[in-house]
Amino acid sequence: MKHSSIGARIPYWILLAFLAIIFVYPFWWMLVNSLNNPADIFGTPTLLPRSWAFRNYMEIFQVQPFSRHYTNTLLVAVVATVGNVVVAALSGYAFARMRFPGRNLAFLLLLTALMMPIEVTIIPLFSQMRAFGFYDSLVPLVLIPIFGAQGAFSAFLLRQFYVTVPIELEEAARIDGLGPFGIFVRIMFPIAKPVLSSAAILAFLAVWNTYLEPLVFLNSLVNFTLPLSLTNFNDSYGLPQWHLQLAATTISIVPIMVVYLIFQEKISNAMVNSGMK
């Protein structure tokens, strides 16, 4: 392509421009209009905000407990992600390296969780969480990604990794007098860092973006997570407060975007591999 003629390059540049408009402009439009007054949002699109209404970004914290929603989401995402990878590393290691009766059956069972759509089990889960006293709390949002499909996926990923670790490593540790748990904590957990971080990225993104679970399990405004919060910027007539919704959406996306732009390769590779599992 580098040596091709101008004639061949023009369609290529048109394609690039077209893709940039389709995939970047929506974000740009969101950013620009998050700084506009409601009256300036629609009409001839501009490349820069017309009103430079920075107060939109203050107002979102006043019309609803948005900072609380942000902390809720962060809390759920961090706890669920840590829980997810720790539980999955333990089981993934055992499934790969330890011999015990029932191992294959347990692993096969766990694989069924991999395909289980949350939409199928959400009705009984709702009754269950209510019976446990977890309704309208963040607990279900933490438990489901640890033990549901996301958890099974991480366990699967870690098992795949642990079967490739040379056995000599364990033997050396055993001679040094380490027990199974010691071997796991001192050697096997740290050694899995690249896989753990892939699993963690996927779990974090999934939890950060999840919508159905908070919609079903949460009720009080103070317990909302970001996806619920974003859809809740309505005035007293139920009409969306566009400028606030866009400002809130923007700051809900920014951390994810920044992290993505820094760790692009790692994140896209992790997601692409998961798509083929």
Add this chain to the structure above:
Amino acid sequence: MKDTPKLTLHRMHRQEALAGWGFIAPQMAGFFIFVLAPLVMVFVYSFQSKNLLFGGTAFYGVGNFRDLLADPLFAKSLVNTLVFSAGVVPLNLLLALALALYLGKGAYGTRFVRSIIFLPVVTSGVAWAIVWKYLLQGGTAGPVNWFLDQLGIAGPNWLFEKGWAMGSVVVSRVLKNLGMNVLIFMGAVLNMPPDVLEAARLDGSKGLHLFWRIKLPLLMPTVLMVSIVTIIGSMRVFDTIKLMTDGGPEGSTMVLVYYIYHQAFKMFNTGYASSIAVVLFIIVLVLTIAQWSLRKKVSYYEA
């Protein structure tokens, strides 16, 4: 090691077994409580007449499933889900494959395209739906219609007109997930054996012939896998629909999961909603079995 008494060896095995069970205990306990039990219960509920709001649970046999067959809204949501998939899957796959083949040549700017095309994939479905709802505003208010207006075309009220709503959610969904499939296909394109391609070229194969006869067969296992994953994803669509059209206008974008949500958490018909969830489970199960048997063939093929 060779003079280890049998007893100690036996104890070692037992210790290993105990440790193994201990290691998998958290995962498996969680699996039984939060995956398996709810799955069993959704089947149980589906045979009950059960309403969360008015209370009362009674055995209803296959009543719910009989009611489903007579429910025009269920039929509509099933058909709409199929229409949604029939829109998303070919559009997504064709665009992804075309882009992957084009970009796989390693042209200048590929990295840039890879980055931007993946932006919506990491963005939440909620944020993407919110933004697209604005972009597709009716009249000349939304940027999409503003652009069409410049070309002298009067754009419709995309999300609020029966004929356009489904197409609009399909397109916004395709754009959201396209990057994922492009990257998967790019990987497959790069993995095509260069000697095979070279041999085909020496035989004078090029352009469309090279694509149909050589490249597509080589990419076929990946194409099939990606199709099934994409079909499963579209069968489960919810947030796009809930946020962009709320199932409307006139139920024209009401899909299965939306209907489950509506029956279970708006009407509180827990039993009836569970029977719809069972239908969804069976659809996803069949697709997953297809996917797994295919994956066996694919790994055989790659080996």
